Amino acid sequence: MEVQAITRYARMSPKKVREVVRTVQGRKASEAVDLLTLIPRKSARLIVKTLKSAIANAENNNNLSADSLVVKSAIVENGPVLKRFKAGARGTAMPRRKKMSHIKIVLSDGNSN
Template sequence: MEVQALTRYARMSPMKMREVARTIQGRKAPEALGLLSIIPRKSARLIAKTLKSAIANAENNNNVSADELIVHRALIEQGPVLKRFKAGARGTAKPRRKGMSHIRIVLSDGTNS
């Protein structure tokens, strides 16, 4: 059985978030939470929040213990991009692209049903 949680429009670029998401795939949920708590990055805090939500979904909706859950997939998808400009040299405008991410954490209890 799979349980998931989704955080949309997280204000961080997907490339930065994927570095942290790769470290938790395949780990047990409590171990992944412990690992995220010691990583000193903003993306780790955002992913940990989504992981806690996925664990709560599994416990409340499916009556599954958190100790049995494994992080099956941690997907970071591209969200919309804010397009801004900053003043450049000699009166020019320099574009800035501020990316957003959608975080999807899928937990599995190890069974295929």
């Protein structure tokens, strides 16, 4: 059975989040949480929050054991972009693009139902 959790509109660029998500795919869920708590990056904290939510969904909604869960896929998609401007040299405006991401984590217990 598969269980998922999605964090939408996370204020971090998808490229930065994908770097950390690659380390989690295919691991046991409990092992992935331990690994992510050791990574000193903001994106790791966002992924841990989503992963813990997916584990809670599996335990509460589907009566699955947290020990048997494996991270089947972890996907980071582009969210909307906030377009802002900052003052530049000689009275010009320099554009700033503040990117957002959508983080989706799918857990599986190994049984294909």
